Amino acid sequence: MQTHEIRRRFLDHFVKAGHTEVASASLIFDDPNLLFVNAGMVQFKPFFLGQQAPPYQRATSVQKCVRTGDIEEVGVTTRHNTFFQMAGNFSFGDYFKEGAITLAWELITKPLDQGGYGIDPERIWVTAYEKDPEAAEIWRRVAGIPEERIQFRDGKDNYWDMGVPGPGGPCSEIYYDRGPEFGKEGGPIVDEDRYLEIWNLVFMQDVRGELSPKLGHQPVGVLPKKNIDTGMGVERVALVLQGVDNVYETDLVRPVIAKAEELTGRPYGAGSHEDDVRFRVIADHARTAAMLIGDGVNPGNDGRGYVLRRLLRRIVRSAKLLGAEEPSMREFITVVRDTMAPSYPVLDTDFERILNVAVGEEAAFRRTLVSGEKLFETAADEVKSAGNKVIAGSEAFALHDTYGFPIDLTLEMASEAGLTVDEDGFRSLMAEQRQRAKDDAQARKQSHADLTVYKEFVDRGETEFTGFAELTSEATVLALISDGVRIPTATVGQDVEVILDRSPLYAEAGGQIADIGVITGPGLRVRVRDVQKIAKKLWVHKVTVEEGQITEGDAILAQVDANWRAGATQGHSGTHMVHAALRQVLGPNAVQAGSLNKPGYLRFDFSWQGQLSEAQRNDIEAVANEAVTANHPVNTFVTDLAKAKSMGAMALFGENYGDEVRVVEIGGPFSMELCGGTHVAHSSQIGPVTLLGESSVGSGIRRVEAFVGLDSYRYLAKERALLAGVATALKVPSEEVPGRVEQLVERLKVAEKELEQTKAAAVLAGAGAFVERAERIGGLLLVAEAAPEGVAGNDLRTLATDVRGRFGTEPAVVVLIGSADGKVPFVVSANKAAQDLGVKAGDLVAAFGPSIGGRGGGKPEMAQGSGSDASGIPAALSAVRARVAEIAG
Template sequence: MQTHDIRRRFLDHFVRAGHTEVPSASLILADPNLLFVNAGMVQFKPYFLGQEEPPYPRATSVQKCVRTGDIDEVGITTRHNTFFQMAGNFSFGDYFKEQAIGFAWELITKSQEQGGYGFDPERIWVTAYESDPEAAELWQRIAGMPAERIQFRDGKDNYWDMGVPGPGGPCSEIYYDRGPAYGREGGPVADEDRYIEIWNLVFMQDIRGDQSPKQGHPPIGTLPKKNIDTGMGVERIAMLLQGVENVYETDLLRPIIAEAEQLTGRSYGADAGDDVRFRVIADHARSSAMLISDGVNPGNDGRGYVLRRLLRRIVRSARLLGAEKPVMAELITVVSQLMAPSYPELGTDFRRIETVAVGEETAFLKTLSTGSTLFDTAVTEVKAKGSSTIPGSEAFTLHDTYGFPIDLTLEMAAEAGLSVDEAGFRSLMAEQRQRAKDDAAARKHAHADLSVYKELIDRGATEFTGFAELTSEATVLALLADGVRIPVASEGQQVEVILDRSPLYAESGGQIADRGSITATGLRLRVDDVQKIAKKLWVHKGTVEQGAVTEGDVVLAQADPAWRRGATQGHSGTHMVHAALRQVLGPNAVQAGSLNKPGYLRFDFNWQGQLSEQQRADIEAVSNDGVGADFPVNTFVTDLTEAKRMGALALFGENYGSEVRVVEIGGPFSMELCGGTHVQHSSQIGPITLLGEASVGSGVRRVEAFVGLDSYRYLAKERALLAGVASSLKVPSDEVPARVEQLVERLKVAEKELERNRTAAVLASAATFAERAERVGSVLLVAAAAPAGIGGGDLRTLATDIKGRLGSEPGVVVLLGNADGKVPFVVAVNKPAQELGVKAGDLVASFGPGIAGRGGGKPEMAQGSGSDPSGIEAGLAAVRGRVGELAG
């Protein structure tokens, strides 16, 4: 049975049982506790917590998941995957243990002809939480499960939570016995390789605190309703139904390995070490494609760093398998073909996904080249010291600063006859990981932190009136200061105000919050910020400027009209720029983030490479054409499926509800899902002036622009600046570019002439240095301080010229400069001197410590730099001594 069929059967089974089929959420959700969605229940968490009312009593989904804690284990074992699919059924207070067990048992054991999976009931085992005898009794009654195939386990195995404060509960896990060939008798408690877990039924009823019940700590509360959350591993079911040994041999992973075999010339199954690399390639290629599809781009932190690491592990593994050419395009193509039947976006968005992955591969191949050069330098230094071990700090620097994988460092060190201080490297890596964990822990916000708002959330959502009006009468539902409810706030006090209705926009969707006021007789409260809690409660943050405000007061809430006008210009301008980008660059210019505020917009989009001057001009022109067309701006609410059918653009990573708001500007010109405030006609945006374009990460570019009066003020300032330049050059404004170009050319000519004169002066001193060569043994040695101010490039030219003037006798040139407190140096050794055993790199070791310098190179030429000019004379003396030792 193919994996796509396994998914479909699961969903159909639960739809027939009255569940609403819900599409997989993006791998990226706005959850402060999660880097990626790692379980099927994540998108439903607000329903379990009672923060939002579920639109259906029961649901089913197959959720895309990524777990990153075991990246280093991927490939080493056949059980770990970074990306996997979790099929689940969910009840939001509708049914509990009995029906959940019945649904699962029916699907697992029903024949394949009847739409089930057809597992032999006699090979099914289950586990239950040690203090949940009810679950065991239900398994016996519903499934006829004999008591000897039901095992009780503690919280470590049979209590489920997300690893952070939030919902959880005891669980019952379903296992399949693969038979004696896979391990010993005794059920899951004896051997989880033979008895493999396929489904986990979580009886979600608790709220866990900072400490998990998995470690024996009691829950801190009870959920408003008893719920069901289950997770069935699609890949594991596929492994069993397809009769293969592990998930890497199933229909959605084995073809990726086959492609890797073609690209590398190696065979899977022939060598254990190679097999690890093949599995890394298969897992990471699929995970990377799914992450890029959901809007992640390679970067140096957070989600971007995880993706970068996955992609670089693919490149590294392919190289270790013998691949000499890039491999990413072929691998991503295979992944797309395999996964598109269940995830069509991998096909429709293939070019962008491929571009991002190939771009990172290209960059990393350059990194490998740079790292190899630095590795060679480290090897030279280690050998010069008479050591055979590369320090762990050097390996860590190569890995952490230059992205050079430790596996390659180990392999290349062995080829050079050296070892690596792996213990030192691992220690530094552990320190770095701990710092990252401490930082992540400091930034996490537990769901329990929202407890002060829970009563207010339960009352219902704040009614947002700001689409229709800027001033609304409202009732003060609550006041908070420093996270605590207070009955009254007085003059000068900073306070959070929750109203039953509000015209002030709460920050979201890239649009910053409105500024405004809350007033009543004798009261004026300045509102500086508005934030959403649980996506439904408006929290107005501000300062009481006059009088006092009391819970229960009837007040007037007003958004600042000027602020709102500028904000709508910025947000509508963002939509215009997005539309223009797609017209000029094509559909692969996909939004990756935005910020808009009065008079200003910032827009990030997926794109490889800098935009040309013409492209920037075209984007600005198309945007302003749309402004000049005075397009009507229409907004309407529809269901998500219909909005996508109409062509409305959605933001990657955003978790949309079943109903969405569509903002349409000029019909086909721009149509996006958006909850922000907008102008009524595009002409109200005013002129759009692009300020610039730059990279903000691998594969992500950013444009910034002014709109409205801010655009006019910017252009006026630029015009004044141009007029000043024209006046200084004494030419009309339209001739300034040509005049500046003439001056630049003249400057270039002058600089070239200066460079020629300076080079001639440097070379003129070569004869003098050569004449002063001293004989040390059988070697002519020039060891001298170079003229002040000479940098590394000139120093190399001078040393090469001096070496040539020493003739056919063994000759060595060592020049140490002094430029701006730095000590650049060059060592040049001719062929006769090399034959005597004098090597440039060896000489660096003799004077390098004295000038706090390091460097390296080849036997005939080495160079580098130091930072202590006071050691120059001592360094030159050390060179003379070392040459004397080597040359007799």
């Protein structure tokens, strides 16, 4: 049975059992404890936490998930994926243990022609929490599973909670016996390779405190309503139903391995465990990377972006180690699209953008590998120069951590160079890094905010937003909240939160910051500083009471600051103009990756590889302003999500939209986006759009900033005044300023070059004096001196090379230590004759470096670096002389 069919049967089974089918949430979810969605229940957490009343009592979904706890273990075991599909059914205070067990058993064992999976009941084993005999009794009674195939386990295996205080409960896990060829008999407690877990049923009934029942601690309470949360691993069920040995050989994963075999010329499953792991890494990571990019993640140096970057780089590394010399990312991502798109159409509709991001990162990493190879060669030369055979673990770790150079390639290249690597030292540093990351992640984990105070109002329904039609609205004060507690009244000087039944003030969303305004009544004036949403539906006004007293139940007037709103609509509509202009100039791959707009200003982030040219920036600005001048009408309408997308409306990646969406259309096909923000009535009201600049905010993400309206005019007036001032100073008309400035810059470059030549000549003029002061130590001539003040960098290297050359074939060593800008640069140079006597520049650096707090490296004939302690220069020069004397005997 194909994986897409497994998904369909699961959803059909639960829909027929009265469940509402809910679409998968984005992998990027607004949860402070999660980097990515990692379980099917994540989007339902507000219901389980009691923060919102669920709109249905039963739900079912197939949630896309990513878990990245131990990326380096992927492929080593054959049952884990970083990306996987979690099919689940959920009950919110409806059915409980018996209902969950019955529904799961029916789907697993029901014959194929009746819509089930047709799995042999005799091969099913289950586990239950050691303190939950009720679950075991239900399995015996409902499913007829005999006592010997029901096993009890402790909380570490069979109790679930969120890792922080909140709901939790015992689990019952379903296992499939793959047969004696896969391991020992005795059930899951003996061998979890033979007995494969395919489904976990969580009976959510407890309130967990600071200490988890998973570790034997008692729950602190009982949930008012008992809930069900289950998760069936789609890939694992595919393994069972397709009769393959592991998840990497199922129908949606094996084709990527086949492509890797084709590109590398090596076979999978031919007996090389190392090769098989690399094939699995490629297949797993290619799927995960494509899904992450599809949901709007871009490679970066921290957070989600760093995870994606690691995945893509591991693909490149694995392919290289398998023998692929040419770029291969395009082929892998294409296979992922072809296999996964039937369930995830975004992989097809947004393929070019996904491909461009993945291929761009591959190209960048291949360049990193080239530079990394050079860094490795330097490190290897230093090791050999010191007469050693082992590259330090710290060096290998620096290559891996700082430069992104994989340890596998370091090991391979070390072997080719006749060296080894201190792998224990490297692994130790890696373990320390992982522990720091885990500690940091744990520190960032937080208890879920107590939103109980808002629940009553969330459950009432959405705050009526009147701001599309009016700026002043009559409203009733539903509640006043201070520090998470409802209060009956607030007086002058108090900062509180106000909940109204209706409001014209825009709550921050979609990149548009919140409105400001006032709440007034008889003898009352309250300044509204901010408006935020709770559960995406409840408007919470953050206010300061300036006059009078506000009380729950008051009838008031809520009023938006009209000037603020006018500027805000210009900024938001201007953002749409810039987005449309970007896509017109750059093409459809310039996809929104975030935005911020406020009165008079906007910034817009978009997916793009490489800096924009001046011509492109000018074209974008021109297209946006042409649309402004055209005075396009701005139309808004509400429709269903599918229809909006079919019309070509743009959506923001990572955003979870409801069934009904608001579409903002400006100029017909020119701009059409899903948007809940406030906008101008006609495009001309935006005023001039002036791009301020364009920059990088991460790998594959660019940012443009712009002024609109009066802010744009003020900026241009300031620029005009600045240009006029420069023209006056240069005594030329404004239109001639660029040419004149270019002339001055060229003259300055010539003058700087002449100055450098003069400076270099002066430095080299002193070379003869150094030669005359050379010391003879044994059969060697040594120049060990402090360099002239201010001489550093290339000048110091040039001087040392010149001095060394003046000794001809006589063995000579030159050591010059300078002092410039608070640093202590140095150069060591040894000619061929000195090297033949045993002098190596790197050895001398090791001898004197500690005296000046410095380190450096290079080759036997030349080494350089820098220190930090100029007071140690005399001691450093003495150390040089002592070391040369030792070498000279």
